[in-house]
Amino acid sequence: MDRVRAHIRDIMDFPIPGIVFKDITPVIKDPEALKTAIDELCRPFENVTLSAVAGMEARGFIFGSLVAYQLGVGFIPLRKPGKLPYDVKSKSYDLEYGSATLEVHTDAVEPGQKILIIDDLLATGGTALASCELLEELGAEIVSCAFMIELKELGGRQKLGGRPVHALLSY
Secondary structure, three states, X not given: OHHHHHOOEEEEXXXXXXXXXXXXXXXXXXXXXXXXXXXXXXXXXXXXXXXXXXXEOOHXXXXXXHHHHHHXXXXXXXXXXXXXOOOEEEEEEEEOOEEEEEEEEOOOOOOOOEEEEEEEEEOOOHHHHHHHHHHHHOOOEEEEEEEEEEOHHHOHHHHOOOOOEEEEEEO
């Protein structure tokens, strides 16, 4: 994980003043760092029964689709409004610097399916909580939420209400 951590750079005052953005693009640029990150995201779930992996637009798509592929399950995209062509269910939530909405196709999951949620970063937990609630409203069971990075001081893990959380790196 040292190689992965070494490839994460801080961008000051992005997207607004006062925010330190953890930029993962150097990780996905480096094949060895990316492989390590995906292997370690998958490791706790290799022997867990999963129906699919869900990932949030946009960086959750990168890690989520690779984890789904490696674990041999399908991928569920959780998208920004207006991007999905079929019937959708929506969930709005607050971010540390604004608000947002996620959508999912209404037929993305069936009741009882076991879903792993993947994103690059857990900060305040708003995006992850909205993702969990959105899929649970469709009948899914959230097995865990997994992240490459957790910003512990922002308390996102606590916001997830006891749902299991796995993070590769903590800051």
